Amino acid sequence: MNKVVSMHDAISKYVKSGNLVFFGGMQHGEPFAAAMEILRQRIDHLQTVGCLLTSLSLLIGEGRVDKVYTGYHGQDFNRAYWMARAKAMGTYPIFVEYSHFGIAQALMAGQMGIGFIPVRSQSGSDMLKYNPNIKVIDDPFTGEKTGAVKAIVPDVGILHVQRCDVEGNAQRWGTLGVDAEGINASRTVIITTEKIVDSDVIRRDPNLTIIPGYRVSAVVEQPWGAHPMHLAGCYLGDWPGLLAELGSEDGYDTFMNSCIYGTKDWNEFIEIRKAFRGEDYFQRLEIKKIPSDPIYHGFEELE
Amino acid sequence: MSQQISLDYDANDQMIVSAAHLIRNNEAAYIGVGLPMAAALLAKRTHAPDSVIVIENGIIRTGEFELPAGTDTLGTQYQADKLAGLSYISYLGEAGFINLGFIGAGQIDRYGNVNDTVIGDYRNPVHRFPGSGGANDVVCFCQRTCIMLNQSKRRFPERVDFNTCPGYFDGKPGQREALGIRKGTGPVAVVTDLGCYEFEKGEMVLVSVHTGCGVTVEKVKAETGWDLKISPQLKDTPPPTAEELAILRATTAPLIARRRRTDMETK
Numbered sequence: 001m002n003k004v005v006s007m008h009d010a011i012s013k014y015v016k017s018g019n020l021v022f023f024g025g026m027q028h029g030e031p032f033a034a035a036m037e038i039l040r041q042r043i044d045h046l047q048t049v050g051c052l053l054t055s056l057s058l059l060i061g062e063g064r065v066d067k068v069y070t071g072y073h074g075q076d077f078n079r080a081y082w083m084a085r086a087k088a089m090g091t092y093p094i095f096v097e098y099s100h101f102g103i104a105q106a107l108m109a110g111q112m113g114i115g116f117i118p119v120r121s122q123s124g125s126d127m128l129k130y131n132p133n134i135k136v137i138d139d140p141f142t143g144e145k146t147g148a149v150k151a152i153v154p155d156v157g158i159l160h161v162q163r164c165d166v167e168g169n170a171q172r173w174g175t176l177g178v179d180a181e182g183i184n185a186s187r188t189v190i191i192t193t194e195k196i197v198d199s200d201v202i203r204r205d206p207n208l209t210i211i212p213g214y215r216v217s218a219v220v221e222q223p224w225g226a227h228p229m230h231l232a233g234c235y236l237g238d239w240p241g242l243l244a245e246l247g248s249e250d251g252y253d254t255f256m257n258s259c260i261y262g263t264k265d266w267n268e269f270i271e272i273r274k275a276f277r278g279e280d281y282f283q284r285l286e287i288k289k290i291p292s293d294p295i296y297h298g299f300e301e302l303e
Numbered sequence: 304m305s306q307q308i309s310l311d312y313d314a315n316d317q318m319i320v321s322a323a324h325l326i327r328n329n330e331a332a333y334i335g336v337g338l339p340m341a342a343a344l345l346a347k348r349t350h351a352p353d354s355v356i357v358i359e360n361g362i363i364r365t366g367e368f369e370l371p372a373g374t375d376t377l378g379t380q381y382q383a384d385k386l387a388g389l390s391y392i393s394y395l396g397e398a399g400f401i402n403l404g405f406i407g408a409g410q411i412d413r414y415g416n417v418n419d420t421v422i423g424d425y426r427n428p429v430h431r432f433p434g435s436g437g438a439n440d441v442v443c444f445c446q447r448t449c450i451m452l453n454q455s456k457r458r459f460p461e462r463v464d465f466n467t468c469p470g471y472f473d474g475k476p477g478q479r480e481a482l483g484i485r486k487g488t489g490p491v492a493v494v495t496d497l498g499c500y501e502f503e504k505g506e507m508v509l510v511s512v513h514t515g516c517g518v519t520v521e522k523v524k525a526e527t528g529w530d531l532k533i534s535p536q537l538k539d540t541p542p543p544t545a546e547e548l549a550i551l552r553a554t555t556a557p558l559i560a561r562r563r564r565t566d567m568e569t570k
Contacts, residue, residue, distance in 0.1 A: 026360050026389060027375040051389065052436075072436035097420070099439035100359060101393040108390060120397050121443035123482040124469040127435065130425055136482055145483035174380050175361040176388035230377050240372065287377065 002166045003219045007265060010190050010218035011037045014156050015046075020069075022107070022186050023050040024159035026177025027239075029231040030055055031160035033222045033266035034192050039064065040260060049107070049152055051100055051178050054229065054239045057082045058260075061252065063091030069152060071100035081252055097127050102134060102149050104178045109151035110185030116148045123147040157186025160226045161210065162233060163201065164193035168216025171208040174232025183211050192220045194234055204298060224270050224282070236285045241277075312543050314496035314516045316551060318451060319345060320543040321494045322405065325449050330402040331355040331363075331395070333441050336374045338451050339405035341554060344370055348550045357401060359437040361387040370558045389437075396444025399485060404445030406438040408452045410463045413529045414505050415470025415490035417442065417450060418463035425465060435467050442468040443484050447491040454495035454526045461529040471505030497523045499540055508532045515542035 005013070015021060015038055023031060035055035038046070039062055048056055049069040056073065059065050061082030073095065077084040086092045098106065102122050109117040116135075122128065123136050123145070133150040159179055161172040170191045172179060183189060189211060196219065202209060230237030245251045259276070263269045274281055315338065322342035326332050328351040334343045335358075343356050347367070356364050360375040364383040371379050380386060395401055409432040410418040419438050423429030442448045452458060470490045472478045480486050493500035497518045499511045509531055512518050524531055543551065 027373060028360060028380070070434065072434045074433045075431035076433075095434075097434050099435040100389055100437040101397075101440040104388070104390045104393065120483060120485055121393075121440040122435075123443070123484055124466070124472065124479070125435070125439055126420070126425075126466045127439075139483070145481060147483060173386070175375050175386050177360050177375075178389050180388055181390060230375075232377065232380055236377060 003168050003213075003216060004166050004196065005218050005220060007033060007037045007192070007220045007222060008041075010034075010192075010220045011041055011043070014188050014190055014217055015043055016155075017043055018045045018047075019155040020047040020049065020152075022154035022157035022182040023048060023053050023055065024157070024177070024179040024183055025053070025226060025229060026051040026175070026179070028175045028177060028229060029160050029172070029226040030229045031158045031192050031225060032227060032229060033225040033269075034158045034160070034190065034220070035059060036260050036266065036269065039256075049103065049154055050182065051103055054243070057243070057246070058256075060093055061085050061246075062256070063089045065091075065093045067094045067096060069096045069098070069103065069106070071098050071103045081247055081249060085252070096131055096133065098122065098131065098134060098149065099125075099127070103152075104181060106133065106149045106152040107178055107181040107185045109149065110153040111181045114151060116150050118146045118148050120147060122149070152185065154182070154186040156188040156190065157183045158190045158192065159183040159210070160192045160194075160222075160231070162193070162231065163195050163197045164191050164219055165197055165199040165202045165213065166219060167199065167213035168211075168219050169199065169202045169209050169213040170211050170216065171202060171205070172210045173208055176210070180210055184215070189216045190218045190220065191216050192222045192225045194223055194225060194231065196221045205295070206297070222266055225266065227270070227285070233289060234287075236287060238285060310545060310548060312515075312548055314513060316543055316548065317513050317516055317540060318494050318496060319551060320547050321499050321540060322449060322451060323349065323547075324541075325447070325492055326351045326354050326403060329353045331357055331400065333357045333359070333392075333396065333401050333404035333437075333445055335359070335405060335407065335437070336371070337407065340374075341370055341551070342405070344368075344554050345547065345551050348554065349547060357392055357395065359389055359392055361389055361392055363387070363392070370554050372558060372561070393437075393440050393444065396440065397485070399446070401445045402447065404441035404448045406441050406448060406450055406468065408438075408450050408458070410458045410460055411450055411452065411493060411507075412459070412463045412470075413461055413507055414472060414474045415450070415493070415502055415507060416463050416466045416472065417468040417470065418465045419467040420465040422464050439468045442470070442490065443488060446487055448489065449492040449494060450490055451494045454497045454523070456526050456528050459527045471502070474505040476505065497526060501534075503532070506532055508534050509537065510534045511538045511540040514539040
């Protein structure tokens, strides 16, 4: 089944106010274009889960997030204008705090379809006083104590990948952060991809498939879809550049109004960014691509 | 072109060099961005060429790479020995296969407990740090953990306001194990801009002072929030050698140049 839709339609159909949304990309290849489309459509009261998400700062800054399941997020008002902005608007989210492994394993339990999973970190931390989803329990086999985290099952997950076919067989490489557990834990799955490729390309190297098409609801082809994050084999990142730009009220408002709300989609965003960052900005983020050696999966029987 | 390497160094250089000395050859070290990354590269280029660098986003590598601006970059990924996800990295530690870990800290206390979360009340903070990230996992999983931070009385309280990454709690033995944390883990070293510390019966002990940077024991005590235990074998911190400084300069130069270019572009 062909699941290719526009970014607009994927987000409007599958991301609803109040949803718990998983965003893939732990510093690497975050689905930035999709997150910005959520902003454009003014979808609010979101809950989010992921690790080291840069787009989360903008979702919070615009007051669209009620609750954040996280291991790490800059909350210092003096260093993060977007946090101060959310506070001033009265939309400062609740943070449910774990270690990074805690988040990863909560999603892993979600992927596995079990209620909780033992973890040997976080125990004894004051995080447990404020996060009811982490506990120290008795190991039923040894009688010793072990930490445990409750499963997280996102309503919808969004992952950006290097290539995907029209059916949603999505292939991603480079570091995977919490991508595999997060996207496979999600009930509904949106894949945004640099490129839609023929199914034969997928099937000639199927170990790279991070989630099979039958688990995917929508496929969006979106070049530069992870920008300003880097994406292995595709382009360099410039997220420190973006955060520097967003650090002041002026810079923040200009970015939101001109580049997000003032554009109809990500392709227009990319065009308008050149006016801000220079005509050659995206050329400078391009890389000389070096191929891996081919491996041999395929076969025909010898006569 | 031969260039005279300046033998001048500052507290940052000393921290990197002292941290590098903790990395042994053939060991796996869990490394975060900043000073630990520079320390790991320095160790690799000096006494520990076969050390394994483990990065939380899912990177395991033994080969050379340029000092990066972040943990996950195309440069830290490229030519890794294995790329995976955060869980895989953590499983290695949880199962006992990571020797050494480095973390930063907002605050650290007498018993090696680290606060990366909040100063003041959790619900009504005086100051917010970003949270554990992988730090709690590192202290729970790695056989030895080294904590690196700039020292001040505010960041060295007797008890942390919020225990994000438990060290030895109140110092009584066996508390980590009683919670199910892997035996044979925990903080073993603290490296600050003033001195180096080890742990004795769960309590932080000053073992060397960065006298080469002009630091005195009195200064260290003044920037510590409790009655600091001082090792009877207290030493001057071994200063960086000329070779270490030369390699360190060469290690940091590309990143400094890259930052300078970026600064110029954003101006």
